[in-house]
Amino acid sequence: MSRTTSDLRVLWAPPCESAKTTVDLYGEGRVTVDNRTLEAVGALNAVLARWNYWTRKEDTGAYNCRMITGGTNYSLHAYGIALDINWQTNPYGPTLITDMPPGMVNEIKAIRTNAGLPVWRWGGDYSGNKDAMHYEVIASPAELTAGIAGSGTLPPTTDGDFTVDAEAAKRFDKLEQQIASVGTALNKHIEQEEATQSKVGSVGTALNKHIEQLSDVEAHIIDAVQ
Numbered sequence: 001m002s003r004t005t006s007d008l009r010v011l012w013a014p015p016c017e018s019a020k021t022t023v024d025l026y027g028e029g030r031v032t033v034d035n036r037t038l039e040a041v042g043a044l045n046a047v048l049a050r051w052n053y054w055t056r057k058e059d060t061g062a063y064n065c066r067m068i069t070g071g072t073n074y075s076l077h078a079y080g081i082a083l084d085i086n087w088q089t090n091p092y093g094p095t096l097i098t099d100m101p102p103g104m105v106n107e108i109k110a111i112r113t114n115a116g117l118p119v120w121r122w123g124g125d126y127s128g129n130k131d132a133m134h135y136e137v138i139a140s141p142a143e144l145t146a147g148i149a150g151s152g153t154l155p156p157t158t159d160g161d162f163t164v165d166a167e168a169a170k171r172f173d174k175l176e177q178q179i180a181s182v183g184t185a186l187n188k189h190i191e192q193e194e195a196t197q198s199k200v201g202s203v204g205t206a207l208n209k210h211i212e213q214l215s216d217v218e219a220h221i222i223d224a225v226q
Contacts, residue, residue, distance in 0.1 A: 005073075005076060006073075008081065008136070008137075009073065009076070009079070011141065012079040015074040015078035015079050016074075016078050016079075018034045019035045020032050020033060020034055020035060020063055020080050021033065021035050021038060023041060023042075023045075025045050025048060025055040025060065026048040026052075026053065027048070027054035027056065028054070028055060028057040028060075029055030029056060029060030029061075029085065029086075030060070030061075031060065031061060031062035031063070032061075032063040032080065033080045033083070034080030036141045037080065037081055037144065039147065039148045040119050040120070040144060041083070042148075043148045043150075044108050044111065044135065047104055047107045047108050047111075048085075048104070050104075050107070051101055051103070051104040051107075053100065053104055055085055055086060056086050056088070058088075059086055059088045059133075060083075060085050061077075061083075061084055062082060062084070063077060063080040065078045066078060076136050082134060082135065082136040082137070083134070083136075084133040085100075085133055085135065086099070086133060087133040090124075091132070091133070092129060092130070092131045092133065093129060094130070095130065096124055097130075097132060098124055098132035105122055105124065109121070109122055111149075113143055113147065113148060114146045114148070114149050116149075117146075118138060118139065119144070120135050120136070120138065121135070121136050121138045123136070
């Protein structure tokens, strides 16, 4: 689907007037978006969580009733259909700079409606200045009413030669938690063992001192007998 920013302004008009809701993203980020995009934002957020991509409160946002950067028309942020995520590490500029894993970006771009239509476009793919922080809804309000495919689940992820599905990711997370618990218990046992060894060392020192004292007494007794 190839829709220009102008197309999206028409589809989502008027700017700054739609009903909106503020939602939490994975991490600390919070975004205010058009209510009609809530399911789409939920699907995007599921991908962020799947990749453990932590959003920051101080440089994440969405709705803003303003004009586009360097222009006179409204930004898509004024329609509540665009998100900016972690802009300090995903800046706007002539060169693509991002800390977002390519696999994560591809998953977000692969989100579809139940009718098979794409939902999100990434600003890092812009032909001019790159806007790596930026994701914008490219489906229309009517198209989003079909619902998001697989909504409420984490989609399969391909990263290099490895394919990991949601269930495998959950099992992996559980295993990591179990390993962490074992590690904590092991560290506690080591600390207890070290404390025991320290006590044994102290007892040994006291015993040696006592033996030395007995040796002195024995020497005195021998001298007295002689």
